[in-house]
Amino acid sequence: MRSDTKPITSHLTSRRSALVWFRDDLRLGDNPTLTAALTSGLPVTALYIFDDATPGPRALGAASRWWLAQSLKSLAADCTKIGLPFAVRRGSAKTMVAEAAEEAGAEAAFWSRRYSADLSNIDAAVEEELSAKGVRVESFNASLLREPWEVKAKTGGPLKVFSPYWRAANTMGEPAAPLPRPKKADVIAGPTLGGVEIEALGLEPTTPDWAGSLREVWTPGETGAVEAVERFLEEGLKGYAENRDRPDMEATSRMSPRLRFGEVSPRQLWHAVERAKEEGMATSRDVEKFRTELGWREFSYHLLHHFPDLSTRNFQERFDAFPWSPPKPEHRRAWRKGLTGYPIVDAGMRQLWTTGWLHNRVRMIVASFLIKDLLIDWRDGEDWFWDTLVDADHANNAASWQWVAGSGADAAPYFRVFNPTLQGQKFDPNGDYVRAFVPELSKLPAKWIHMPWEAPGEVMRAAGVTLGKTYPEPIVDHYVARDRALAAFAKLKAASA
Known part of the structure; x- marks a missing residue:
């Protein structure tokens, strides 16, 4: 692992500024990189x-x-408020950072660590x-509670099972208290660099502009995040342990x-969440369950660090021989568009397509349906x-898909095949979640909404x-599909025995 600090060579002592390179740390508060600078x-x-x-990532x-x-727009505005010059550039990081450091007369550069192999390279x-x-x-570490290499067997x-990983992580003590958000008085402004407008990056859709529903749901940026945290503490944390699997409730x-x-x-x-518990806004069980979810994110980055091809290769190599079916275009299309016939x-x-987000329990259900x-x-x-x-x-997406597939670390057993009807009845008992995103079924009674x-x-x-109109x-019979999946798993077990 590289050292955080390297000495300044003597022939450049005339340089008198510091360059902060923002990446996946788009905030001012509790940002050790910015604080150090x-x-x-x-x-x-x-x-x-x-x-x-840059090729690769x-x-x-x-x-x-x-x-x-x-x-980025939010961060730019926040930097302006505290008098911190902020520029956006487009191009090869190696070239852009070197040029910016030269233009700024930087004698030091500060950034927060990234953990996927391509970005680390x-x-x-x-x-x-x-x-x-x-x-x-x-x-600096600005993204995790623990560095991926700090928690060890x-x-x-590396640890390959979540429970012992999280036990080991928790023996390392409480994470440090968050750093304060800098104020204008904390900033000695360096040189102003040239750059491009954020709009020039072409990040937002134009024709068609499909992001209207995202704008209705989300307020990205640090200010929006602070408001969302407070809202969760006041409205979602109490009862979190019991209700977090309910997509029909605002409980995540x-x-x-x-x-x-x-x-x-x-x-x-x-x-x-600790403060919320102390103030009586949540129980210890709620807080521990929420922290365990943070722990799964930590574990995912632990895996990504030690197994950098997590998103492309089966963690368990025996799954390389799994007999996947050649994807039927109509099945893939039905799954992506929310037209499988399983509410x-x-x-x-459809929640994913319209909001860019999907409830965690439902992520497991839809993933199981595609895979199994x-x-x-x-x-x-x-x-x-x-x-x-x-x-x-990079980490969560791959680790979670492999968990459902049965091919990953600490994976769910492959023979655990979610029944979408039973899952719906258990976690959306009144059908309110289905009604919100599948309006054509909105008038069905709860008794039938998960099996029309x-x-x-x-x-x-x-x-x-009218089914079919x-x-x-249903594009497949779940019980027939389940038997087919179990037969495929049995074939894999036999081949790897």
């Missing part, structure tokens, strides 16, 4: 680079690009370039996109989520539902 005694200049020129999906645009190249020019580089290697934090882009830090969330699946996929009912390779679904989720995350094919004819007529018939 502001307390260095150097005038500070900030930079964001949209790097779509996975390009952002469309929904994530939209979120990034809004978050870029950072290493940038660091080498700057160091060769005598610019000191300091990097007793043997010193919806912090995932804000964590993804660093508008809020996990340390801020950790201590915020809870269709509601989830349709026998479509998990990577196909992971790729769709990458494009359509505002919270598409079983409803009596008079009930269907009264609800205005107003709402599709």
